Amino acid sequence: MAAELPSKILIVGATGNIGKYITNAIVSAEPRIGKQVSIFTSPATASSESKQAVLSPWKAKGVSIISGDINNPDDIRKAYVGIDTVVSCLGKNALASQIELLKLAEESKDVQWFFPSEYGTDIEYDASSKDEKPHQNKRKVRAYIHENLKRVKCTYVVTGPYIEMYLPLMPTAKEAGGYDVKSKAAVVIGDGNGKVGFTSMPDVGKLVVAALQHPEASLGKILKVQSFVTTPNAIVAEFERQTGAKWTIEKVPNQRLREVEKESWDANNPLATVYTLKRIWAEGGTLYEKTDNEVLGLKPEDMEPLSIAVGKAIRGERF
Known part of the structure; x- marks a missing residue:
């Protein structure tokens, strides 16, 4: 095989x-x-x-x-x-x-x-x-x-968060961060400069295909892959660039996110998972010195950039 x-x-x-x-x-x-x-x-x-x-x-x-x-x-x-x-x-x-x-x-x-x-x-x-x-x-x-x-x-294809699901601001979970196109408002975790590795949903498919096409590199392996690395502040800047408007930014301290996360788990709130994942990502749990993209034959230019995901969000396209 x-x-x-x-x-x-x-x-x-x-x-x-x-x-x-x-x-x-x-x-x-x-x-x-x-x-x-x-x-x-x-x-x-x-x-x-x-x-x-x-x-x-x-x-x-x-x-x-x-x-x-x-x-x-x-x-x-x-x-x-x-x-x-x-x-x-x-x-x-x-x-x-x-x-x-x-x-x-x-x-x-x-x-x-x-x-x-x-x-x-x-x-x-x-x-x-x-x-x-x-x-x-x-x-x-x-x-x-x-x-x-x-x-x-x-073969495990570990992609990190999907950028399309990361972007929307949930009114019932503002402390989890997100971006609201209608009001041109962003809520970012920490100072907004923490790096996060993302994969677009189309790129998840592309990466699985690449793994299937390269069994010699992927059989029995844990593949750590992603589309790009960016920061919440850079995402705001891209929304501002594409909408041609200045956005308001609210910052949620990491400690506040941890508090809301604990409160949610204690209350059996289904949003608890969202808070935990956002905290993991904000604390660097998606960053690698090197990914496995290249062993699958994929270069940075083969992956979807942040600008495409932001454009979809502005147009209201659902995943």
């Missing part, structure tokens, strides 16, 4: 927020990846009228739709027949279900390569990472892989 490109790919979670970008990148890749791409989805999604706008273009490009229940082992076993590579794009609420997917992959005779849904914050960035509450399901998945997988090889 190490010397071969994937032949038959199965994507799980293809119609989710990040799954759409990963699937689009895989089915549109040039040169084409593999002989066949399939997606595994629920019968409700497969038959949903609202999902046809997403599914129809993929089917027109030869993608096979396999419908079934992700919690039904027999459905998964059937979906795995003939598949050598599985790409999981499951969202945070379904991450733990990957343990069963991995168990069945290891038991199958066909699956050789598995991409867990690791797109996002590095859960092993430093010694404190193991204690972060939002990391726990991904940690369980990694532990299962380490302890139980012998035949199947895994």
Whole structure:
């Protein structure tokens, strides 16, 4: 497998927020990846009228739709027949279900390569990472892989935060920071000069494709990749440049963010995860001396710049 490109790919979670970008990148890749791409989805999604706008273009490009229940082992076993590579794009609420997917992959005779849904914050960035509450399901998945997988090889594509999801200012979570185009107001954490590494959602797909195209560099590896590094103040400057207006800036001290984070976890507030992740990013948990972009054949100019993400935000484009 190490010397071969994937032949038959199965994507799980293809119609989710990040799954759409990963699937689009895989089915549109040039040169084409593999002989066949399939997606595994629920019968409700497969038959949903609202999902046809997403599914129809993929089917027109030869993608096979396999419908079934992700919690039904027999459905998964059937979906795995003939598949050598599985790409999981499951969202945070379904991450733990990957343990069963991995168990069945290891038991199958066909699956050789598995991409867990690791797109996002590095859960092993430093010694404190193991204690972060939002990391726990991904940690369980990694532990299962380490302890139980012998035949199947895994590749983790760790991208850091998605710039598109980072930018919006949530009225109910102002202390988490963000940018409001309508009022031309920004809330930044700390002094606004702290560097953060981001990946655009289209680039997540591009990076997964690059990993699939370079198995010799990615098989069994933890790949730390990103589109660019910038600061909250530089983001404000880009919004000002593109809107042609001066923005107001409110600063939230790091300590205040920590206080709101603790209060939210104590109150079982679902926004607690947002505060934790924003704090991790603000404290440098996305920065590396060197990323793995180049080992995948990608240069800085191949990635989307900040200006594109800001332009989408100004136009009100949803991810």
